[in-house]
Amino acid sequence: MSHDHGLPPKSSVSRWFLTTNHKDIGVLYLITALFFLVFGGVLALLFRLELITPGADLLGQMGYNQAVSTHGLLMVFWFISPFAFGFANYLVPLQIGADDLAFPRLNALSYWLYLFSGLLMGVSFFQGTTFAGGWTMYAPLNTPAYIPGEGLGATSVVLALIMFTAAVTLGSVNFLTTMYRMRAEGLRMRDIPIFSLSINLTVWMMLFAFAALLAALMILASDHILGTTYFQYSIDGTTMATDADNPGASLLWAHLFWFFGHPEVYIVFFPALGVMAECFQTFTGRRLVGRKWFIISMVLVAIQSFVVWMHHMFLTGINLPIKTIFMATTIGISLPFDLMVFSLIYTMAKGRVRFTTPFLFSLGALILFIIGGITGVFLGAIVLDYQFRGTYWVVAHFHYVMVAGATALFGGLYYWYPKITGKMYNERLGQIQFGVYFLGFNLLYFPMFIAWETPRRVFVYPESLQIWHSMATVGGFILGASFLLMFYNLFVSLWRGEDAGDNPWAYATSAEWAVSSPPPLENFPGVPSYATGKLEFLDDETVAERTERASGAGHGHAATDGGTAADGGAVTTRAAATATAMEPAHETAGEEHASHASFWPFLVSLGGFVTFLGLSGVRTGSVVYLSMAAIGGLVTFGSLFGMTREPFHAPEMAIAERWPFSSVEKMKLGMWTFLASDIVLFGAFIGSYAFVRVAYGWTAWHHDLIPAEHVTMPGLINTYLLLTSSFLVVLAMVAAERESKRGTVAALVGTFALGVGFLINKGLEWQHLFHIHSEAFPNGWNLSTNIASSTFYLTTGLHGAHVTIGLIICAYMAVRAWNGAYQGDDRAIEYFGLYWHFVDIVWLFLFPLFYIL
Amino acid sequence: MPSFVLSHTAAVFPLHGGGVRAPSEVFAQIFEVFLLLGTAVGVVVVAYTMYHALKYRDDGGADPYADKVERPQMGEMPTGGSGGRKVFYSFSISAIIVVSLIAWTYSQLLYIEQGPDPAQTDALEIDVEGFRFGWEFAYPNNHTTNTLYVPQDRVVRLQVTSRDVFHNFGIPELRVKTDAIPGQYTSAWFTANETGTYEAKCYELCGSGHSLMIAEVRVLPQDEYESWYNGTEGSTGSGNQTAANGTETATESADLAAPTASAAPAATAGGVGA
């Protein structure tokens, strides 16, 4: 199976910049995440030092606020989830029987965007001050008006988060497509190992939750850079009185943030739960008790996690009915966890429990989680919640939950270390580390329950509480020191460790243990299959045979041949032999080789980094920042183009389990998944508009804030233009199907022209509104005029940006069609159409909301 | 009593709230029950976990359950293990405990939300406005202060807002707390049964001076409070004046020279970085 995959050996530095292999990227994620653990951990130690005495003596006020804020952001965003996704990258393909993720280059892109977003976060420390408004970033403290100095560091943090969110969204699309299109034969969704299942549910939550966060961050970035006033309480330097003209500003952030923030808790915790379940099964030698109910519980939690967010806002004056509803959903979401905890406990019964390091960490995590869960029930009682709000009770509780999750993940690191490196770590040292870790953890966080009356994020506190805070500080340093043992152990074992063999753990069952350590580049010695109920590796002949049989069932186009929705879990091969559609097809006549190397993801992310760094300072007018933004933009755009042109082959599996998307080719599924997250993005923008408008007074809004010059006509014309362009895309598809090159080109060019017309019309309209001189709006109606103008320009602007991106793709496709592409295979046009029609649909709502009502 | 319109005269005929169940009592009772039950459940569950872990540990000898249970095999399709029924029993017990606890506290929540019947306990209404970094209290006669003076044994209702960023107003000893949000009003109530000096703190990060955003709360005997309040009657006009000044103060960013700075602990004399 040796063929040229274009990938240098692991000892070569260039490999790590080129690789698109999921295992390499998994390793990169793990190492990078550990770096950010140290980064965030050192910040925590700094402010724990500050807190060792009740007075203010070390960091200074803003220094302290920066330390607590960035500690939270780094740990939540740049450490814990990416750490889990290091495992997910490495293991999900192995566990489900795939040779890589569905879109390997996209996966590399996710990683590099993640790394560079973290670097941007790091750079923010050197731009005066970094963000200091807490990891929850409440408005309007997160806006420039309340950020001391130029505030560029804070803007960088917002942009870094946007970049991180982009990485997460790409990752979610990638993982979902992989898990629904690339499971080994015979492996139903419910049959995939529990860790992979936990990742599946995690990425589902990520897909929607991070889209809401993206909306919040884009709006915030716009407030920082473009001067919109969504979260602004103060306009034109005058403080608004109680009849503020944007009374919803502050609460809007809270809603958007917590709509993301609560699912985020489970996004962080689910992978840890998966690791715990895996380790419990292996080290007890028992199957997970009540596995089915365990899974159902996780699904319930994943769904319900989107309807509990207001329990973070019980004191914001939300009405009693909504408090009651959210109290009920909150209690409801805690119950499935009880079941999962008991399931883990009973899994030990009649087992052969071995207290290896991974099991110690898993068991420790379970105990910590039990404490975290019980103290969480306190918060579910609203009367108690009112008083715990903003205190160390909350701090202690969520650290017991979140860091319990991290604890399980460290167990995972020991568990899979032999698989990833091929070497065994030092068991005794691992167990010692666990002891030190567990002691440090409890010494750090338990005293916080006792000292719970301390308000959060303060550096002075009553002297009577000093003993507890000093104890916590000592615990923090012990916890930190335990990591030195871990790093030493894992590092030295790379050389001194014994060879681990394929499977060092008795009773491990999942497929990653059935291959060598580390696994070969393309994972399996044959094509994995569970068709007989047990893992087998099929040879090429058997695969060909089964492919033959299956392809008789149905081929052709799912969208046009009347639908194959009913073919359930059947194995289909329709699109297996074709290249992905948005990329030029470069398949050679002979055997297809999967590609594993591309330099473009790195370059795109580097360009993005430079762009965002530039954007953080454009409002100062500095030439340095402006040119960085421009150059970075060129690099990003150029490398995206290079990436599109690059021959890169990621074949679909010949046989695979694909329920419930068996007739949805992977590119199409990827597109739909992305669009689903885009729905939430736009939904959150429209929701923000609705919210601030309701807060202002829905009907008064139109009369008070919108000039008479803002009329319906430009919107109506644009509606016509977009509808017509959508129609033309469909015609382009029909023409391509009929192999009419002229028709295809004409329809695509028409689409392009109408889209450009849309943008020109919008530009004229905006110009007009910017420069009106009426009695009510003597200085025009621009982005900063009022909250209505902010919502109008930003929401329709985001839509305009989508149109622009669509036009770039459309122009590219028109040129390719001119050169003869797509004839007889209209899938690329169809997928572009999915995007274009979506943009059209969004407009169908923006038009009435922003032009008529 | 027919709808009694609150006015300046309300202060002259205070109706006592001494018999009212204070929020601090409600909190203390619920917290105590939760602590006891929580500790008990925690100890039982953790002990139960450890019991399982230790009882079934692999001592290196032969598998005592070799003929009773089937061990997982490499490459098998994942399935559930036996013993699901026990999971359900345990789950049901925990669910009953949690749901009944929360249901019990819900009735208490309604009391906290609605407050004692206003007809019986004509409340003192005070507007609270947070600013960076202090609190301003406006009385019915428009007098404003930066120290909260309240009479003993009388229901005090707060209308809380902020004039700049998101704050949270709380007096921990009296168990009253609510968010102070620019553009929004939230309400909370309390009654203090003991005279003395308390502290009101900010519980939401609001900038450089957040840690020091503390206001004094003085609970006075009713007669003392009345004489203090009557002494403020003449300052109605200047009360508005103060509010206007306060507004200006707030716009000066990170200005710790605001009146409450004196309430900050001496240990924090370090520079105000902003």
Place this chain on the structure above:
Amino acid sequence: MDWKGYTVIYVVLFAFATAQAVVEFAGLVESAYWIAFAVIMVLSVIKAVGVAAYYQHLRWEPRAVTYLVVGGTVAALALTGAAAYSIL
């Protein structure tokens, strides 16, 4: 679906967009705001469903794709609805 079917959809979409504007030009937004609101939004929803079902071919895809889209929509509506309701 052939081009004729697509054309029918296009004509309907065009007509509905015009109808929305007509509702405003007729002064209904001024005189009976919430009726106009309901009419206009319902027209938008119908248009959106039409585009999704026919131009995006959701009708012919496995239902799971529709659930995916509905899932995103429900999440966005939950955010909008509950947030707006909470401050009413």
